[in-house]
Amino acid sequence: MSAKNLDSLDKIVSLSKARGFIYQSSEIYGGLSAVYDYGPLGVELKRNIEELWWKSMTQVHDNIVGIDAAIFMHPKVWEASGHVDGFNDPMIDDKQSKKRYRADMIIEEHILKLREKGKEDKADELQQELDTTGTREGLCEDLHEIIMREEIRAPESGAFDWTEVRQFNLMFKTHYGATSSNDEDAIYLRPETAQGIFVNYKNVMDTARVQVPFGIAQIGKAFRNEVVARQFVFRMREFEQMEMQYFVEPETDGESYDEWLEKRLEWHKEIGIREENLRVADHPEDKLAHYARSAADIEYHYPIGWQEVEGIHNRTDFDLGRHQEYSGKKMEYYDQKEQKRYIPYVIETSVGLDRTTLMVLCDAYREEEVDGDSRTVLKLHPKLAPTKVGIFPLVKKPELKKVARKIEENLKQDFTVRYDESGSIGKRYRRQDEAGTPFCVTVDFDGLDDDTVTIRYRDDMKQERVKVDQLETVIRNRMKSWKPE
């Protein structure tokens, strides 16, 4: 048996569409860019990932609790967090096509074209200039000057008819409630879920009887009006995050940061990701976000290259401090033992649920040659598999169907199952292979006499004959002992 790993994202896009993992949003209307819907297999996979993450945080740790804050928050939250002022991209409009572009991207593309034409010196010079444009104040003017001077044309219309460069906020804005003036009631879709945790930090402390160090975990949607959103579910305008903010005593932040980085890396292995496809990339100090003392990405080796799937950040007391300033509410913690008062530091672990789902699909994907035949198989961790057990009567005979249906009836109390009687048994196995179903149970005539069935394992395609009343135990044991190949 020879196996091939995934070599292009397109294969996952096709499989996702064909088998019902992920569809483009509003496809019958031509689609909505950078938004996707999860299909029947996708939603089960996603829910399983969520559930494992949630348990690994809240159930396993006695000092981590969950919350679920709303997407809508008071607009002041985003002033305090820095998003109203700082969460911008420099944009320029082509007056002819009415299309809007990121000004720095327009220049980047121009540099690429110069290189294609062999003008490496000019390209290097421009790149150098672009890299050093910079302070937020002068950025728009600097970028505009370059575009004008180099006479860079609009990518689609080919026109040289630009507006000024202006900062555009990436938050989606809407109007809320019942006032007639439009500025008073502006509200944003949250661009990150973390702030829902920070504004509830006091509520949680007062009601959940936690003591520093403690964590608050949350799963939820966030929204960013990215100009360049692409690469399937990797970068979407609407996406889901699984975040845990861990509140610690100021001097212990470094230690806690190291600990969580290690724990989170471990989690990715526990859900079945192969070690060689994971790595940690530290953010160099000069590239840190305004709120961070240190930061690292857990990266996965996607077919599009090494990319961030999770971020671990030492956010210091930045967020709580800002909320204290903007809300006038004390955000201090009083340590009774040590008799001291402080604003806790925060270690954040933030993993993209969509990116994790994509990682899981990519890592599980194999094309295998088996005795001259080929199959596509998703070697998902059985705990993540959307369907745990396929149940087939060998042929469409009433006596076999009856037994198969009875097995379905029993197993579906504890597992997601799929009854299938159509097509050859080989075809049915292949369908379940593509869906990542770890176990298939086939009812045949031999088994009618001694209450046995064959159970077939997805990964090595081996088959065993087992007693019907042993099925549940066999499946449970296999699920526990599973390891990625």
Added chain:
Amino acid sequence: MSAKNLDSLDKIVSLSKARGFIYQSSEIYGGLSAVYDYGPLGVELKRNIEELWWKSMTQVHDNIVGIDAAIFMHPKVWEASGHVDGFNDPMIDDKQSKKRYRADMIIEEHILKLREKGKEDKADELQQELDTTGTREGLCEDLHEIIMREEIRAPESGAFDWTEVRQFNLMFKTHYGATSSNDEDAIYLRPETAQGIFVNYKNVMDTARVQVPFGIAQIGKAFRNEVVARQFVFRMREFEQMEMQYFVEPETDGESYDEWLEKRLEWHKEIGIREENLRVADHPEDKLAHYARSAADIEYHYPIGWQEVEGIHNRTDFDLGRHQEYSGKKMEYYDQKEQKRYIPYVIETSVGLDRTTLMVLCDAYREEEVDGDSRTVLKLHPKLAPTKVGIFPLVKKPELKKVARKIEENLKQDFTVRYDESGSIGKRYRRQDEAGTPFCVTVDFDGLDDDTVTIRYRDDMKQERVKVDQLETVIRNRMKSWKPE
């Protein structure tokens, strides 16, 4: 023991805040009206409800699959669904205060005031007039005329300085993507989740190998800019729905509607709601929504009265028909056995997740007098309880703590647990009573010799001594056999 049921919503609001079930959103900034955040206990309760609903739909039925469509959808979807044209409220602005009101509500309040002043005849007459204003075309003019004629003043400013009455759409609008013209890129936050199912109906049929009758289930957020949003989580601007759309052959819609109404009523009983607090209210034919042939509410007896928690609707082929018309894509199903082609009819079951959570809290709430003492207890179905097991060392002695921690370590693999060593044992029981924790395990000195602990049951407060290695079994059995009192 004498028990008292819930008599006011305020008690649930207070308990929710105090124990961390539900907080007001962005509370440190003065709150955001009609939006709430779920705290540590609330999020676990909500997740448990979700999980039971999801399993009762997708895992138990072999012809129901799930999806998870995005909140953002193509704007054409809302033209097809009728929401762009029809999802409006008639609004009027007070020019002095700049506040906006629902015009019909202004008149309703005026009628109430008339009644308070004993002017019943006038009130009846006006009510009659209001009830017969009506066709959508003339509605705004009619309402405006009444307000002018009766010289109704603005509730807050007391001014009589109104704008015209205009229709305002209840959908939240935002701008999407990268074009500079503002009308092209308008997009809505979905006001219902159902359309995410309808636009994916073809995708699901093509990939999930389902045949009519089949269902698609979904849990997700929806958003409505309600002018009058109130009554805690009962009517929010951001809320969560659990919906299942069941696609059937046109002539079988009546039968399927009856079946689902019955099944859904049964589900509410299964999650522990007392039968006497549930009822079905049919919508009279002249009050049906534009898409519905028949509709019924499953109502719960909240402290604010009988109110809808779930709606069952026969949506006919309205939605699929409209999407066929607007997208140009065939929405027909081809029945191979019968060799006929049709657009399926849709039976919808739509239950509010927040309303269900509120119902569960209300129904479980009891104040009990026990031997002169009183306690507040949430008699939640154990499957729904946020914490399954409280684990206490009787006193803070190392040898008891060690055993208690070991029990915690074991049980937390399968259950949500809460270790607690602070305060008297009585206080610890009361805390868990208020959290709805069905089991408390106490480690005492007697038990050290024979590996036993006492398990205390929330509902009757009875205690039993059991072997430590029997705990899991005892808990599992009790969870299965639990019935509401």
